[in-house]
Amino acid sequence: MGQAAAFWIMAVVMVLAAFAVIFLRNVFRAALALILCFIAVAGIYITLSADFLAAVQILVYVGAISVLIILAIMMTRGIQKGNPVNKMELPAAIAATLLLGILVYVVTTTPWSISAQTPLTPTTIPLANKLFSENGFILPVEIGAALLLAAILGAIVITRENKK
Amino acid sequence: MTIGLTHYLVLSAVLFCIGLYGALTRRNAVIILMCIELMLNAVNISLIAFSSYIVPQLLTGQVFAIFVMVVAAAEVAVGLGIILAIFRHFTNIDIDNINLLKW
Numbered sequence: 258m259g260q261a262a263a264f265w266i267m268a269v270v271m272v273l274a275a276f277a278v279i280f281l282r283n284v285f286r287a288a289l290a291l292i293l294c295f296i297a298v299a300g301i302y303i304t305l306s307a308d309f310l311a312a313v314q315i316l317v318y319v320g321a322i323s324v325l326i327i328l329a330i331m332m333t334r335g336i337q338k339g340n341p342v343n344k345m346e347l348p349a350a351i352a353a354t355l356l357l358g359i360l361v362y363v364v365t366t367t368p369w370s371i372s373a374q375t376p377l378t379p380t381t382i383p384l385a386n387k388l389f390s391e392n393g394f395i396l397p398v399e400i401g402a403a404l405l406l407a408a409i410l411g412a413i414v415i416t417r418e419n420k421k
Numbered sequence: 422m423t424i425g426l427t428h429y430l431v432l433s434a435v436l437f438c439i440g441l442y443g444a445l446t447r448r449n450a451v452i453i454l455m456c457i458e459l460m461l462n463a464v465n466i467s468l469i470a471f472s473s474y475i476v477p478q479l480l481t482g483q484v485f486a487i488f489v490m491v492v493a494a495a496e497v498a499v500g501l502g503i504i505l506a507i508f509r510h511f512t513n514i515d516i517d518n519i520n521l522l523k524w
Binding site for chain 2: 260261264268271272275276278279284287288291294295298301302304305306307309310313314317318321322325326328329330332333341342343345346349350352353354356357360361364365369370371372374375376377380383384387388394397401404405407408409411412413415416418
């Protein structure tokens with residue numbers, strides 16, 4: 258019962274915040290709505306008993322990515338006259354609605370093989386075992402580290418001003 | 422009515438389609454990047470829902486969600502760097518006006 262209530266509250270907040278991201282005229286307010294949406298997603302993770310991922314969601318998305326986005330909005334300020342749309346509004350709306358219809362149809366008609374087991378509740382230790390063990394995901398973790406390093410270097414190189 | 426896997430998947434589909442609509446229609450590059458983040462979050466929700474309803478003891482979906490977050494962080498860093506570089510060059514981040522590669 259508590260899970261159902263939490264799910265519906267988080268779902269409504271999340272969808273409203275996502276609509277606010279799209280339809281708010283002020284870009285800065287759209288970024289604040291995006292933060293609210295991220296927090297609601299973290300709540301959804303908690304209802305799915307993914308506690309570690311909820312904490313990571315708060316740290317990475319609410320903490321870091323939002324700050325980056327707000328920094329970019331501040332740096333590009335002065336040109337933020339509303340939130341204009343391009344000419345593709347109607348086709349994009351039709352395409353998104355069609356995709357939503359197809360997805361909902363597929364999801365509701367597929368017979369999922371729901372497991373009867375209960376999920377692991379403290380997920381941090383099993384996740385660490387999975388990520389760092391010999392027969393786990395240690396190679397993707399290393400590649401992810403290389404990817405992050407490359408992204409940091411790339412961001413610095415792209416953003417740096419050329420003073421020759 | 423108890424909450425099942427279908428609820429989470431439909432919620433994820435709704436969030437994904439909102440993000441898709443925004444990414445296709447907005448002209449501000451920062452808003453487009455924010456909509457892409459919405460879509461990545463939708464995918465994460467469905468991955469974690471599958472993980473906790475279909476293989477509750479394996480956590481594979483959660484591991485994939487962690488990798489999605491890593492790639493999303495890298496993508497945001499590079500994407501905002503590109504947006505700032507574009508802004509410095511054109512003093513504008515309206516996607517419709519940045520068409521150097523269009524022929």
